[in-house]
Amino acid sequence: MIDESRLATYLQDHYAGSAAGIELFKRAADQQTDPVVRTALAKMVQEVEEERTALERYLAAVGAKPDQLKNAGAWMAEKLSRLKPNGELLRRSPLSDLVELETLRIAVEGKAAGFRTLRALADEEPHFDAAELDSLLTQVAQQIEDLEALRMATAQRVLRHP
Template identity: 30%
Template sequence: MSANLQTYLRDHLAGAQFATSLLADLGAQTLDADLAAFARTLLAEIEADEQLVEQILGRLDSQPSMIKEASAWLAQKLGRAKLQVGSDPFSIFEGLELVAIGILGKLSLWKALQAIPAHENAFAILDLAQLANRASDQHAAVEQWRITYAVSALSESASG
């Protein structure tokens, strides 16, 4: 299987790990209980998708990249330090925006995998169309929250 495919999947896995970190923070914040409940539900879905990518990599007999894993870990730590997700509406807004962008990336992943002929891939048993639909639904839900927080985070009356 293509080394490029393995790199692509590992990059998406790193992105999923960053998203789960953000969602864990959003799920633990105390400013908005409804958002926290939503984030915890979405976290479980994103973790399930992350496991699917790990399974695909396992079928490809792909070995972890220490550099990519270290880079993902560092990005998570830097992101948490900068965002402090959940401490105010602006940090929640930024966290939601990053999650929304990440979900669009995951949607692109599922669509790209659909384009590879089934006979030459290790993930033909997955319902990639269903996974793409779920990613679209996840993005729509996050986008609703993101726009809600845009009002309090970006208006002139927002503290900064």
């Protein structure tokens, strides 16, 4: 039997994480120096927003709603992460392109873990749509593959002498 209180907290944590993830995806899509990367990330922004909507439905299914305090904390953490120095003071560092892609890859790995957990519970939780979760997992796997390809191409571009 599923502990719906713990499940609600788990979903709220992933929902809050998605708030930070969406902000990072949007910022990276706007600021990446490579137009191919910007285009790929802009496409992923829409997917990540749709995934967040699915999380919101699963929260409602267990009688919970997003925790505004957690959401605000995740949003603030994403904003504070922008303050890290990457070797440049007055302009965007080329390293920011690479670090953002690595951060996005890590975030999407966490999202995948959350969806795998929900999928494992789908047989016991009647409100969880196994087919939708399978589809989300397929989409997330493609995001991971795409982010890794973008990350490696960016690493080659950024870490070599011009």
